Amino acid sequence: MKTIISYIKPELKRMIWGLSIKFVGTIMDLCIPWILAYMIDNIISKRDIKQIYLWGLLMVVCATIGVFANVYANRNAAAVGRDVTCNLRYDLYKKINTLSSSQIDYFTVPSLISRLTTDTNNIHRTICIMQRLGVRAPILLIGGIMITLTLDPVLTFILILIMPFIAFFISFISKRGVSLYMSLQKSIDSLVRVIRENITGVKVIKAFSKADYERERFYRVNKDVSEKDTTASMVMSLNQPIVNILFNLGLVLVVVVGAYRVEKGAIQVGVIVAFLSYFTIILTAMKSVTKLFIMYFKAEASAIRVSEILEVEKDLDIEDVDMGKTNLKNSCKSEYHIQFKNVAFSYNKKSDAIKNISFEIKTGDSLGIIGPIGSGKSTIILLLMGFYKIDEGEILINGVNIDDMNKAELRNMFGVVFQNDYLFSKSIYENIDLGRNLPDEEIKKAAISAQAMDFIDQSEYGFQKIISQKGNNLSGGQKQRVLLARAFAGNPEILLLDDASSALDFKTDMRLRESILENYKATTKIIIDSRINSIKKCSKIMVLDGGQIVGYGDHEELLKSCPMYFEINEIQNGDL
Structure with missing residues (x-):
């Protein structure tokens, strides 16, 4: 909660001003029943029309001031809530972008989406309602x-006699609020995950006729959310009927005792009328207080979840520039451009994804990586780019450990195509440039090198053709060529291609390899592929199996020394 309060502090002046206006409006509302009681007991009995009009006008003035003051205060509260939540959501989004891959794995993407949307919305509603009712309800109650x-x-x-009983029940019921709403938010995380999977994989679901199965899976998680929401709402909603029962019992006692005291001459009838009005005001205020409790506990659960993200320590310095890190431009030169020295890494810290990985690549050379699924091929480039911290060993670029480098500068060295890469709903040009403001010549050169100009020229919009989200209006080969053009653009120092040509036909793939060799001779290249023909011309080839190197050398050497490589080659070239 301290983190959330820090976002409210800059708005304190506006909040105090709005709350002051709200205070004035609430006092005006409190004055009306008192004026009415005074008129009944002291003015009407005198039958003085001028006095009746005068005090009636005073009631109208109080009501008018109350209305305008409350409307203004509510608008101010909405503006404060909007600005606080806008800043909070922006910083939360910014922090999510700086989380390391391991931290994202820990929190999970559906949970991050839920925290960025549902949780911030809960906080927004509470900030607004606290300003509207947080002052008005206590003033009406106490006043x-x-x-x-x-x-x-x-x-x-x-009236005072029943207050302790009300406070006890509210406190007793509300204790379970945070835990119930925390559990509810976790279920919402699961719901978001299932929805994302169903929307993303809708073609697969339809292809395998699994719509009924997915509906059942969604029904289960949706029912879980519904049941937990119902449980939390039922528990918290007990506050209001209990308050109503106790207050109505008090109201009956007021009427009975009041009638007895009027009969004895201790009070006048106007007092009873005013008292019943105030009793209604106090009852409404208590209902508002119970609503505030419900909103507060719901927001507290959300605030805890949001604060977890905002307060998490940086695992990797994604964008800090002046952190005493090595400047890559001034780093020492080494015989090798890239070095892995006995590197070991585990995602779950139980079983190694890779272990004892050692290799060297000189500037301009290329390394091909091949191996069965799950052998750790993609892990190597993720570690090289610093997305995860290695458990053992060293990774060096130009003789400098990547842990001593600024990660923003480190990643500016790379042009990369990941195995499951992403295209944004922007133009082809914008997807290749990706906000780097590259010259048009470089964009075109990259597209030519990626063999993408044939389908770009065929479109009447050329580079300005809009790609739908995830590239759904492009074929698999066209997607990969746009992604390759993005990696080539900017003349990267190191080129990382992870299964980047799997959707290309053999002829296009061959032209692509020739283009890379011709246009990026000075670029160090790491190419992961399942086809030997795509990596056979690499300077060195590394064969992985079970996270370990089982073969290392050029194509001819591996055919003689590595049985696995020889077998793959025989199968793919049709000799078996």
Whole structure:
């Protein structure tokens, strides 16, 4: 909660001003029943029309001031809530972008989406309602009790007598609020995950006729959310009926005792009328207080979840520039451009994804990586780019450990195509440039090198053709060529291609390899592929199996020394 409060502090002046206006409006509302009681007991009995009009006008003035003051205060509260939540959501989004891959794996993407949307919305609603009711309800409650004391202490004592019972039940019921709403938010995380999977994989679901199965899976998680929401709402909603019962019992006692005191001449009829009005005001205020409790506990659960993200320590310095890190431009030169020295890494810290990985690549050379699924091929480039911290060993670029480098500068060295890469719903040009403001010549050169100009020229919009989200209006080969053009653009120092040509036909793939060799001779290249023909011309080839190197050398050497490589080659070239 301290983190969330830090976002509210800059808005304190506006909040105090709005709350002051709200205070004035609430006082005006409290004055109306008192004026009515005074008129009944002291003005109407005199039958003085001028006095009746005068005090009636005073009631109208109080009501008008109350209305305008409350409307203005509510608008101010909405503006404060909007600005606080806008800043909070922006910083939360910014922090999510700086989380390391391991931290994202820990929190999970559906949970991050839920925290960025549902949780911030809960906080927004609470900030707004706290300003609208957080001042008005207590003032009506306390002010109503204080005014009734001036009317008749005996009747007020009945009101005060039931307050401890109300406070006890509210406190008792609300204790479970945070835990219930925390559990609810976790279920919402699961719901978001299932929805994302269903929307993303809708073609697969339809292809395998699994719509009924997915509906059942969604029904289960949706039912879980519904049941937990119902449980939390039922528990918290017990506050209001209990308050109503206790207050209505008090109201009956007020009427009975008040009638008895009127009969004895201790009070006048106007006092009873005013007291009943104040009783209604106090009852409404108590209902508002119980609503505030429900909103507060719901927001507290959300605030805890949001604070977890905002307060998490940086695992990797994604964008800090002046952190005493090595400047890559001034780093020492080494015989090798890239070095892995006995590198070991585990995602779950139980079983190694890779272990004892050692290799060297000189500037301009290329390394091909091949191996079965799950052998750790993609892990190597993720570690090289610093997305995860290695458990053992060293990774060096130009003789400098990547842990000593600024990660923003480190990643500017790379042009990369990941195995499951992403295209944005922007133009082809914008997807290749990706906000780097590259010259048009470089964009075109990259597209030519990626063999993408044939389908770009065929479109009437050329580079300005809009790609739908995830590239759904492009074929698999066209997607990969746009992604390759993005990697080539900017003349990267190191090129990482992870299964980047799997959707290309053999002829296009061959032209692509020739283009890379011709246009990026000075670029160090790491190419992961399942086809030997795509990596056979690499300077060195590394064969992985079970996270370990089982073969290392050029194509001819591996055919003689590595049985696995020889077998793959025989199968793919049709000799078996």
